[in-house]
Amino acid sequence: DIQMTQSPSSLSASVGDRVTITCRASQDIRNDLGWYQQKPGKAPKRLIYAASSLQGGVPSRFSGSGSGTEFTLTISSLQPEDFATYYCLQHNNYPRTFGQGTKVEVK
Amino acid sequence: QVQLQQWGAGLLKPSETLSLTCAVYGGSFSDYYWTWIRQPPGKGLEWIGEITHSGSTNYNPSLESRVTISIDTSKKQFSLKVTSVTAADTAVYYCAGGSNWGQGTMVTVSS
Numbered sequence: 001d002i003q004m005t006q007s008p009s010s011l012s013a014s015v016g017d018r019v020t021i022t023c024r025a026s027q028d029i030r031n032d033l034g035w036y037q038q039k040p041g042k043a044p045k046r047l048i049y050a051a052s053s054l055q056g057g058v059p060s061r062f063s064g065s066g067s068g069t070e071f072t073l074t075i076s077s078l079q080p081e082d083f084a085t086y087y088c089l090q091h092n093n094y095p096r097t098f099g100q101g102t103k104v105e106v107k
Numbered sequence: 108q109v110q111l112q113q114w115g116a117g118l119l120k121p122s123e124t125l126s127l128t129c130a131v132y133g134g135s136f137s138d139y140y141w142t143w144i145r146q147p148p149g150k151g152l153e154w155i156g157e158i159t160h161s162g163s164t165n166y167n168p169s170l171e172s173r174v175t176i177s178i179d180t181s182k183k184q185f186s187l188k189v190t191s192v193t194a195a196d197t198a199v200y201y202c203a204g205g206s207n208w209g210q211g212t213m214v215t216v217s218s
Contacts (some may be wrong), residue, residue, distance in 0.1 A: 001168075036152075043201055043208035044152065055206055087152055095167040096142075096154040 002026050002090055006099030012107040019075040021102045023088035028068050032092035035064055035073045038101075039084045047086075048073065078104070109134035113202045113209035115187075119216045125189040129202030129209050130182070136160050139204035141185040143176060146211075147198045155200075158185055192216045 003026035013019050023033065031051035036044040046055050048064035051071055061076045075082055083106055088099040115127035129141070143155040156166035158176045166174050170189070178185040189196060197216050202209040 043203075043211050045208075046206040049206070089152075089154075094165050095169075096157075098152040098154065101151045 001095055002029060002093050002097050004088055004090055004097050004099040006088055006102055008102060009100065010103040010105060012105050013078050014107045015078055015080055017078045017107075019078050019082075019104060021073045021086055021088075021104075023066075023071045023073075023099045025069045025071070025090055025092075027093075029090045029092035031067045032090055033064075033066075033071050034089045034091070035062075036087045036089060037082075037084045038087065044087065075104075109139075109204065109207040111202050111204065111207055111209040113200075113212055115200075115212055115214070117213055117215060119192050119214065121193050121216060121218055122191055123216075125192050125196060125200075125214055125216075126186065127200055127202070127212055127214075128184055128186045130184045131204065132183070134207075136180060136183050139207075141176075141178065142203045143187045144201045144203060145196075145198040146201070147195075153198075155187065 005024045007022050033051045034046055035048040036046050038044040047058050047062050052064045063074045065072050085101045085103045087101050110132045111129050113129040137160040140157040142157040146152050156176050158164045158178050164176050173190045175188045194216050199211045199213050201211050
């Protein structure tokens with residue numbers, strides 16, 4: 001299985017902060033990666049696909065970058081509605097695997 | 108606009124079979140790999156498996172011996188069965204396709 005190591009596992013930030021979350025894959029997954037946001041009691045919502053493509057309807061403050069084994073999700077200016085848990089998901093190989101999640105909390 | 112609606116039994120006893128169904132509304136049924144994902148309480152997401160519109164499946168090896176995913180293209184539905192459930196199968200189960208997710212079903216296994 002491909003291991004997706006996500007960091008940090010949690011972070012505290014303030015509205016307006018720039019936030020960066022990283023996912024490292026245990027082997028090359030090209031750009032076969034998505035980023036998801038999950039709020040309590042809700043299904044995850046895809047923000048980014050193909051590592052850097054913004055899902056329709058997602059604010060442009062979200063961006064993704066990387067390829068191969070190192071990937072980054074950046075929120076350029078954190079908004080109140082962005083406090084949530086974020087996951088990466090690789091779909092290069094079976095079984096598909098998620099990172100363990102990053103909880104973004106209010107500082 | 109694709110919407111997914113899922114249903115199934117929410118309370119099971121150990122050794123019973125978990126059965127969930129997901130209906131797809133809108134969009135093309137052949138466009139996506141139809142997927143099941145679960146999330147134990149307070150934990151992360153686990154990919155269970157997927158099926159194509161032609162019935163080809165891929166499963167997580169950790170569950171493969173107990174899992175079956177099937178599809179009914181005439182109804183635009185796909186289903187999940189997990190046999191011999193234990194407390195470790197207690198989770199919210201989601202169906203998904205592309206960027207579209209169902210609302211989730213909480214399944215509790217308890218004697």
